[in-house]
Amino acid sequence: MSHKKRLMLIIIICFFALAHQATYPKTDQVKAFSPQVIQHGAVGDDVIELQARLQYLGFFNGQIDGVFGWRTYWALRNFQYEFGLDIDGIAGAKTKQKLVKASKYNEKYVKEHINKGYKFTHYGGVENKKQAPQKVPNKTAPKKQTPTAPTKTVNTPPGYSQNDINLLANAVHGEARGEPYEGQVAVAAVILNRVQSPTFPNSVAGVIFEPRAFTAVADGQIWLTPNETSKKAVIDAINGWDPSGNALYYFNPQTATSSWIWTRPQIKQIGKHIFCK
Amino acid sequence: MVRWILIAVLSIGLVGAGIWGYKEHEEKNAVLIQAENTYQRSFHELTYHLDVLHDKIGTALAMNSNTSLSPQLVDIWRLTSDALSNVGQLPLTLLPFNKTEEFLSNIGDFTYRTAVRDLKNKPLSDKEMKALNELYKQSGEIKNELRQVQSLVLEENLRWMDVQLALATQDEQSDNTIIDGLKTVEKKVEGYAETNIDSPLSEQTTKEHKFNNLKGNDVSKQEVLNQSKVLFKLQNKANVKITKTGDGADIPLFSASYEDGDKRAYMDVSKKGGHPLSLLIERPIKEQKLSLNGGLEKAEKFLENNGFNDMTLFQSAEYDKVGVYSFLYNDNGIRVYSDSIEVKVALDNGDVLGLTARNYFMNHKKRDIPKPTLAEKDARKSVNEKVDIKEQFLAIIDNDLGEEVLTYEYLGVLGNDTYRIFINAMDGTEEKVQKLGNSELNYALAR
Numbered sequence: 001m002s003h004k005k006r007l008m009l010i011i012i013i014c015f016f017a018l019a020h021q022a023t024y025p026k027t028d029q030v031k032a033f034s035p036q037v038i039q040h041g042a043v044g045d046d047v048i049e050l051q052a053r054l055q056y057l058g059f060f061n062g063q064i065d066g067v068f069g070w071r072t073y074w075a076l077r078n079f080q081y082e083f084g085l086d087i088d089g090i091a092g093a094k095t096k097q098k099l100v101k102a103s104k105y106n107e108k109y110v111k112e113h114i115n116k117g118y119k120f121t122h123y124g125g126v127e128n129k130k131q132a133p134q135k136v137p138n139k140t141a142p143k144k145q146t147p148t149a150p151t152k153t154v155n156t157p158p159g160y161s162q163n164d165i166n167l168l169a170n171a172v173h174g175e176a177r178g179e180p181y182e183g184q185v186a187v188a189a190v191i192l193n194r195v196q197s198p199t200f201p202n203s204v205a206g207v208i209f210e211p212r213a214f215t216a217v218a219d220g221q222i223w224l225t226p227n228e229t230s231k232k233a234v235i236d237a238i239n240g241w242d243p244s245g246n247a248l249y250y251f252n253p254q255t256a257t258s259s260w261i262w263t264r265p266q267i268k269q270i271g272k273h274i275f276c277k
Numbered sequence: 278m279v280r281w282i283l284i285a286v287l288s289i290g291l292v293g294a295g296i297w298g299y300k301e302h303e304e305k306n307a308v309l310i311q312a313e314n315t316y317q318r319s320f321h322e323l324t325y326h327l328d329v330l331h332d333k334i335g336t337a338l339a340m341n342s343n344t345s346l347s348p349q350l351v352d353i354w355r356l357t358s359d360a361l362s363n364v365g366q367l368p369l370t371l372l373p374f375n376k377t378e379e380f381l382s383n384i385g386d387f388t389y390r391t392a393v394r395d396l397k398n399k400p401l402s403d404k405e406m407k408a409l410n411e412l413y414k415q416s417g418e419i420k421n422e423l424r425q426v427q428s429l430v431l432e433e434n435l436r437w438m439d440v441q442l443a444l445a446t447q448d449e450q451s452d453n454t455i456i457d458g459l460k461t462v463e464k465k466v467e468g469y470a471e472t473n474i475d476s477p478l479s480e481q482t483t484k485e486h487k488f489n490n491l492k493g494n495d496v497s498k499q500e501v502l503n504q505s506k507v508l509f510k511l512q513n514k515a516n517v518k519i520t521k522t523g524d525g526a527d528i529p530l531f532s533a534s535y536e537d538g539d540k541r542a543y544m545d546v547s548k549k550g551g552h553p554l555s556l557l558i559e560r561p562i563k564e565q566k567l568s569l570n571g572g573l574e575k576a577e578k579f580l581e582n583n584g585f586n587d588m589t590l591f592q593s594a595e596y597d598k599v600g601v602y603s604f605l606y607n608d609n610g611i612r613v614y615s616d617s618i619e620v621k622v623a624l625d626n627g628d629v630l631g632l633t634a635r636n637y638f639m640n641h642k643k644r645d646i647p648k649p650t651l652a653e654k655d656a657r658k659s660v661n662e663k664v665d666i667k668e669q670f671l672a673i674i675d676n677d678l679g680e681e682v683l684t685y686e687y688l689g690v691l692g693n694d695t696y697r698i699f700i701n702a703m704d705g706t707e708e709k710v711q712k713l714g715n716s717e718l719n720y721a722l723a724r
Binding site for chain 1: 307310311313314315317318320321322324325326328424427428431432434520522523524525526527530532534536541543545555557559568569570571573592593594595596597600601603619621631633635636667690693694695713714
């Protein structure tokens with residue numbers, strides 16, 4: 001008798017454990033965000049979810065792209081206002097909890113469309129089919145496979161486009177590959193200092209392609225494919241780092257052909273380059 | 278004998294011809310590269326000018342006072358003429374690109390007409406505002422198309438000399454991506470009806486204050502060495518090189534550099550006072566463990582530990598596992614734009630990878646800030662009424678003359694764009710209107 005009872009008990013416990021297991025994925029879904037606090041300027045999966053959920057509730061009307069920009073910021077603040085939270089534009093634990101409770105997030109649908117580069121929306125109460133794909137018309141390019149494409153949109157420092165950054169990276173790579181990292185940042189900084197200077201052209205392209213300004217441009221080395229280091233150096237320089245000490249010129253003392261350059265007041269030497277005013 | 282002389286003369290001639298031929302070939306190459314560079318420059322400048330043009334029109338939309346609107350319109354007019362001359366330098370004579378040129382000169386005409394008009398007596402009418410709005414949208418579309426072509430050109434190393442050849446031979450089969458791209462741009466513009474007639478922070482500080490207020494005594498090489506080891510996070514025995522700057526430097530500096538395998542570190546320290554002006558550490562970054570917000574705590578702690586007090590976060594951005602934060606000096610609740618500091622944090626273990634405090638040390642001083650004489654609600658009236666104001670601050674900025682002025686700073690929204698608007702807190706002048714950038718589509722991946 002007692003055996004039977006014990007058996008029953010075990011069965012019941014097992015049943016409960018199973019039932020609990022079965023409901024577990026649901027609670028998991030509620031905890032969808034990672035524990036990080038999301039703020040302006042962030043990128044990645046949490047931002048995608050944040051935008052999708054805000055759009056689901058109708059606060060966010062922009063493109064879901066995984067970059068926390070101004071539109072996301074205002075949408076989040078409006079959400080915080082409407083739901084009686086502290087209005088700080090930062091998605092902390094409390095805000096995320098409210099957001100998860102109030103909205104749904106179809107991760108598979110959103111990610112799939114982002115990765116394919118489709119235009120789509122994620123509003124609540126509308127069928128997914130109606131929100132999705134008019135495929136972005138394939139414009140000029142022959143299609144190219146990009147193996148890793150985490151997000152389709154990127155952060156760029158204010159005032160510069162990615163193409164500016166690529167062009168600068170080309171120049172830095174052509175002029176200063178093989179130099180120490182700070183030497184590459186310094187070369188990028190010199191180009192930017194020239195853009196600011198009244199005696200030089202006012203655009204990045206103008207400065208780089210100014211006749212006889214850079215040897216790598218004159219002999220075609222600028223068209224070598226830049227590496228990641230030169231891109232990083234360019235972004236540092238744009239964000240304000242200037243190891244050259246506000247220089248406008250630099251030269252390699254071993255190969256410099258003009259004697260004029262030696263008359264410039266010198267600031268410092270980094271690697272093979274001497275930087276001067 | 279004669280035979281030998283003949284052989285000698287002929288071989289000298291042969292070698293001479295060879296050398297001459299090679300020289301010619303080199304020169305031809307140099308000229309070709311030069312020509313190519315000129316084309317490249319015009320093209321990249323064209324896209325840049327359209328970028329700026331689009332931004333300026335967008336900013337004009339949020340402006341209110343004629344004193345800032347007129348110069349803005351003049352600026353747009355100047356940009357259209359720059360862009361037009363860029364188009365003129367490209368080898369496009371055989372390609373119908375005239376609609377785009379027409380579009381540019383239409384913007385030019387419109388802005389010229391409105392800019393020279395006395396906007397005080399005759400402000401922009403609703404119809405004109407609508408036209409400006411339309412131009413904003415269209416220039417945005419053209420900008421995007423051109424950027425797409427540009428990103429292709431950069432990625433695939435396309436040559437304008439090939440475009441010229443392709444256009445000259447009129448080879449229908451040849452599939453030239455530049456030409457196709459520009460044709461798309463042209464098509465877009467055709468659709469527009471005839472009736473139509475955004476630094477970073479460093480841009481804020483135009484006038485340099487030249488480190489007049491640097492405090493402290495001169496430091497020695499040894500002190501800099503010790504300081505650098507702390508900031509570079511190195512052991513005592515590590516080999517750090519210290520050098521001094523030459524005559525060209527703004528102020529005398531010590532530079533410390535260190536290299537060990539993957540890690541490189543570099544730092545500038547002022548001789549006077551031993552203040553760190555710039556710190557840059559480069560190393561591979563492992564798996565991301567911190568969020569942008571988590572990195573912020575590290576950055577704030579770092580500033581505190583290094584004697585930078587009263588700094589408030591201004592903006593932050595995440596680039597490839599690195600968080601970049603910029604801070605402004607907070608003078609009793611007033612944000613001082615010229616005293617800015619940027620900090621870079623690795624998001625794997627929270628190490629500080631960079632600091633640039635040039636602006637801070639160049640400008641920072643004790644300021645006597647007057648009380649605003651204009652009430653906040655009156656300053657608000659100077660903002661374009663179409664802009665929905667969301668946040669407000671008090672701020673000190675450098676105006677167009679390079680003087681520091683106290684302003685009310687407003688963050689507001691118009692359409693899909695966010696603007697930063699500065700209103701002088703004494704007389705209500707609209708000092709500055711900035712359109713804040715949105716994130717950008719990654720053209721290289723979107724294709």
